[in-house]
Amino acid sequence: MHTSVEWLALHGLSASQVQGVICDCFTDNLEIPPPSHSLFHSRVAVADQDHSMSALKFQCECYRDIVVPAFVVAFANKSEIEHLLSKNVEHQSLSSRGVVPHTVDKGRGDPPTILMNWNGRVEDLMCLAHETTHALQILLSNHETMPPVGRETCAFIGELLLLDHVKEHLPDLYPALVDVWYGENDFYLGSCVDALEDSLNHPDISYHYYQNYPLARLAAMQMYCSGQKDWLFSFLSSGRDAMVYLPIDALAKSAVDIRNSFPPLLQPDAAWPAVDAYRSLGVMALLDIGYGQNEFRANIGDYYLELLKHLENCTAFIALDNERKPVGYATWMRSDVDNNVTITRQTALLGQRFNMRWALKQYISTSKGVKASYTRNASKEMLIW
Ligand SMILES: [Zn+2]
Incomplete structure (x- = not known):
């Protein structure tokens, strides 16, 4: 995939739909799940600034005791999800610096591998939940490739599952995790929107993975705060059809007319x-x-x-x-x-x-x-x- 035209076609989207969703980033009418109702709300004060929590010492324990339970509770078929996450997901450290955390699908019959480094920070826990959702979505979709916006929507829903679980079971950790979530919002709904706009306005600019994040972030929030999660299993299982689950039209309906309504500026007058x-x-x-x-x-x-x-x-x-x-x-x-x-x-x-x-x-x-x-x-x- 090289251009925004191909990116739109892959996702079954039109440029005006995407532009409409982008407008949501600049309006306050989007419903946001906890922890707040405003996208650009100030980030909460965090007592522990270095985000280093003794509860987060070991990745394997955090995975087993925090991430897996946070996911399992959201599904009707709890034992199947627990089995998949416990027995069919591999974990590895990143081999070199500068490589970002990611999840590798090695194909049918092989477990997906989560590659990330663990430093015991709250950010690492959020990252683990994000990548775990990628792994689960690969397994449930039977390794069928999901369009990137759908894939990232899954991962952002996983982050929200973690937030809910931590709020209830690890309240001491919750403020720091909320802070991380807002910090990431600044990126996904800030710089990444710039990348998406650039791509829509200039089709000759080559595709950048960043452009998937704004739609996915907004869709995940909208879907998650709809209350019921009965769609969760079928969404993560939907493979190439994932986009039908995303509320793109609902998000785009708040689009405003973005024609330039300013009057022309007069020529400068040296006398005044x-x-x-x-x-x-x-x-x-x-x-x-x-x-x-x-x-x-x-x-x-x-x-x-x-x-x-x-x-x-x-x-x-x-x-x-x-x-x-x-x-x-x-x-x-x-x-x-x-x-x-x-x-x-x-x-x-x-x-x-x-x-x-x-x-x-x-x-x-x-x-x-x-x-x-x-x-x-x-x-x-x-x-x-
Ligand atoms: Zn991701």
Whole structure:
């Protein structure tokens, strides 16, 4: 699979359906299971910052005593699931650094192998639940390949099963596990959405596994909080047909009209620079109100002064489309040492982040002769596969 067109076809999805689901990432009308009802809720305070818990010393014990019971309880055929997880899943350490945790299907007759390193952290427990679901889905689907979005939806449901189990049986561990879940949300519904948007807007960009995560994360949350879990066994068993279980249309129904409703920005008037500055400030604020995520946690006075300072220092940029309608803006800081700049703020219309970043890069590199680096970057990290 090389392009987003092939990716859409494999999953039986249309670009507009996917764009509709992406809009969910920026609205508050999505129902979220415990621990919260808001996607961008602040992460909970965790007493034990290093996430090192004595209860998580050994991987085999955590698998047997925490992960397997968390899964078994959700199925009607409990003894079959317990048998599969206990006798038909292999565990191995990763052979080299830089390889992300993953699960290997060696084909019919062989047990799937979970490859990950164990350091006794809460993150490792979440990762083990994620990979265990991949292994279980391989076994229940009789090794038939599941489309990646379906596969990752299974794995995210496994994480939610773990959260529920830990909440009830290991309450001391629960706050730290919730914190990990939110941390991963920042990635799956942040950088991975950028990767997905880039892929939809620019079909020539080659497929990246990241683009599977946003839909899978949102679908898993929606399915899990529907209450009943009677579909769980057949979903994990569904192999290539997994996508019919995902509530894509329900997720996409909240899609908003993403046509650019901004009026065209007037040409700058050298005689009235102050008017231009305030017009720019207004555009930035409107973009943040409509499409920003965290900007209005700031005090309005601080927000105003920060943007004003960027305008005075010429470290702000508003990207316009062909009709001079604003599509996004960014601000940056310049390093005195190496003449590089770091982007400190960027907001763009849905589906326009790639274009905004491209225009910004052109602007900075051609006019200032410096390199830009980004604080949010789809290739910065990979948590679990
Ligand atoms: Zn995965």
